[in-house]
Amino acid sequence: MSQQGGKPLRIAIAGAGAIGCFCGGLWAAAGHSVSLLGRSRVLRPVAQRGLLLSDYAGLQQRVEPQQLRCSEDPAVLAEADLVVVAVKSSGTAAMGQLIAQYGRPDAPVLSFQNAMTNAQMLSQMLPGRDVRAAMVPFNVVPAETSEGAPPGYHRASSGDIMIAAGGGHWGRLLSVPGLPVVETSNITGVQWGKLLINLNNALNALSGIPLMTQLQSRHWRQLMADQMAEALRVMRAAGLRPVSTTPLPVWMSPHILRLPNWAFTRIAAQMLTIDPTARSSMAQDLMQGRITEVDALQGEVQRLGLAHGVPTPICDVIILLIRQAEMKKAGLPKMQPGQI
Known part of the structure; x- marks a missing residue:
C-alpha cells in the first residue's frame, strides 16, 4: 500500500x-x-x-x-x-x-x-x-x-x-x-490533448449509440475527424501544443479516424480499449436530464477560435444541438452524422 x-x-x-x-x-x-x-x-x-x-x-x-x-x-x-x-x-x-x-x-x-x-x-x-x-x-x-x-x-x-x-x-x-x-x-499539453478526445463526448451523446458502435461507423468517424481537425486549426493559431494521450501524435488522429474500417480497427485496437456498452459522460448527462459540459469542451474551442479569427462551424452547430437536447430533457437525440 x-x-x-x-x-x-x-x-x-x-x-x-x-x-x-x-x-x-x-x-x-x-x-x-x-x-x-x-x-x-x-x-x-x-x-x-x-x-x-x-x-x-x-x-x-x-x-x-x-x-x-x-x-x-x-x-x-x-x-x-x-x-x-x-x-x-x-x-x-x-x-x-x-x-x-x-x-x-x-x-x-x-x-x-x-x-x-x-x-x-x-x-x-x-x-x-x-x-x-x-x-x-x-x-x-x-x-x-x-x-x-x-x-x-x-x-x-x-x-x-x-x-x-x-x-x-x-x-x-x-x-x-x-x-x-x-x-x-507538461500537464497543460496533456489536457489539450485530452480535450481533443473529449470533443467526441458531444457527438456520442447526439448519436445515442455506444462509443464502440460509433467508432465502428466510418461516417461517424469522419465527422469526429472533421471536428478534431477544426480544433487543431484553432490550437495552432493560438500557439498551443496538445500532447497525444495515445502512442500516435495528435496531428495523425484525424487521418486515422478517416481510414477504412479494417485499417482503423487494426490501429485502434493497439491504442485504446473500450467496453462495448460504454457511452460518454455527456450521453449519461442527457439520459439523466442534466446540464452537460459542452461549454467547457466545444465552447473552449469556440472561444479560442473567436479570439484568433478561426471559424469553428462544427463546434458551433454541436453546441447548439446539445443545448437543444438539454432544454428538451428527452434523453439522447439519436441523430445520424448527416443531420449534424
Whole structure:
C-alpha cells in the first residue's frame, strides 16, 4: 500500500460522482482513509451497502461501507491530507469556496476534471496552496447491480491518470492496484490533448449509440475527424501544443479516424480499449436530464477560435444541438452524422 510517512493517506473526494466513487473506492480498498463528499442521493446507498467496482479488464472489487466515510458536510475537508476535486465544471467555483473555508492550507488539491479552466480557477481561489491539474483518460458509468447489492461503478475504457509533477510524489502515493497514476511535466499539453478526445463526448451523446458502435461507423468517424481537425486549426493559431494521450501524435488522429474500417480497427485496437456498452459522460448527462459540459469542451474551442479569427462551424452547430437536447430533457437525440 502507498503510504505517506508510514500511514495511510487521508483523501477527500470533493464531489463524489462516478469518477470520484470509482477512484475513492480503489484507494479505500488499498487501505487509504477516504471521505466521499457529495449528494445524499449518490452517497446514501454507498454508506449503507458499500461499492462494487469493475472494469473492462475484469476488475471486480467490493468495498465495504465501513471502509468509506460518506458525508454531505464539507467539514470532512479539514481532515484530508489531499483533496481530489471531481465535480462538473459548473460546480468548481462553489467547491473552491468550500475548500478555502474548510480545507487545510497545506493539503494539495488535485483537479480530476475535464476542460482547461478548472485547475486555474481553483488556483485563483486558493492562493498559496498546491493546486494541480490532472487528466483522467477513462470514463466511469453506473453499473446495474442486483436488488440490495452495493451500487456499482464500471470503468469502461483504458488509460492511466496523469497529474502535474511537483513535490510530494503524489503519482507514486496514489498508484494502487487497478488505478495507475503518473506525473507529467507538461500537464497543460496533456489536457489539450485530452480535450481533443473529449470533443467526441458531444457527438456520442447526439448519436445515442455506444462509443464502440460509433467508432465502428466510418461516417461517424469522419465527422469526429472533421471536428478534431477544426480544433487543431484553432490550437495552432493560438500557439498551443496538445500532447497525444495515445502512442500516435495528435496531428495523425484525424487521418486515422478517416481510414477504412479494417485499417482503423487494426490501429485502434493497439491504442485504446473500450467496453462495448460504454457511452460518454455527456450521453449519461442527457439520459439523466442534466446540464452537460459542452461549454467547457466545444465552447473552449469556440472561444479560442473567436479570439484568433478561426471559424469553428462544427463546434458551433454541436453546441447548439446539445443545448437543444438539454432544454428538451428527452434523453439522447439519436441523430445520424448527416443531420449534424
